[in-house]
């Protein structure tokens with residue numbers, strides 16, 4: 001492999017070998033999503049921009065990569081007993097679909113007021129759903145209790161080595177298709193996607209600058225990155241529901257510090273502007289969180305003129321009713 005890549009310190013929990021192993025595991029199971037370009041975007045940014053369309057991934061987001069990789073690596077006995085996850089969004093659909101394909105029982109803990117469309121999608125993959133009252137209960141505590149009682153494995157949405165490695169396959173595929181890039185813009189919530197992608201990118205495109213993009217209202221990762229101290233933002237108020245995580249994780253924080261070049265934020269207004277631009281000009285349905293990386297680029301948060309730039313469009317599960325109300 002490329003000797004110019006920065007070697008990972010031994011303490012880091014995920015390496016490029018893990019991403020490559022995940023890619024072998026996922027071959028033929030997840031879509032190798034298309035890479036799209038737009039002359040309008042290139043002119044607007046004065047750069048060559050390549051969009052990795054994870055909005056077209058199975059389950060509508062990159063999360064299927066990490067979920068499938070984590071579930072398929074469970075010991076046989078654990079596969080028989082099943083797993084539990086807590087999520088009202090794309091991770092729920094991803095573990096439900098992966099469990100369905102692998103015949104692993106999946107229990108998802110969801111808030112009572114989760115959007116009906118997401119509940120139906122999760123149930124459609126035959127997962128069991130347990131509702132909780134988010135004003136009274138903690139979903140982590142509920143999931144832990146169920147894991148104990150029923151012998152289930154908890155599969156978190158980002159802070160898990162197999163999840164991180166699975167997410168990294170998105171950037172691996174992108175760079176295999178485009179060749180070396182100067183920048184990679186990646187949406188950031190709990191940091192699973194950006195950690196995996198940055199590991200893959202630094203190996204396959206040495207010198208690449210990986211830029212994480214977060215909603216301004218939930219800028220915990222940006223602050224954590226710049227201060228090198230873990231920050232927490234409770235209940236971030238943003239339209240980017242896939243990035244309402246309160247902080248980076250035990251596994252993702254050191255990976256972000258080691259591999260990521262910069263972290264920037266965008267307001268909800270900037271985010272919606274980018275999302276509608278992608279809908280109208282590129283004819284791609286992306287959800288607000290899925291447009292974070294593009295918004296960071298379009299709004300010029302980093303000077304990337306003249307560069308070759310990758311952007312991860314991370315998901316397409318837009319709640320049209322909610323977005324129509326916003327308009």
Ligand SMILES: *Cc1c(COP(=O)(O)O)cnc(C)c1O
Nearest residue numbers: 090189190191192193242314315
């Ligand atoms: C979960 C999610 C993210 C954030 O991913 P993390 O691994 O938590 O950083 C970004 N975009 C979409 C569409 C998501 O579903």
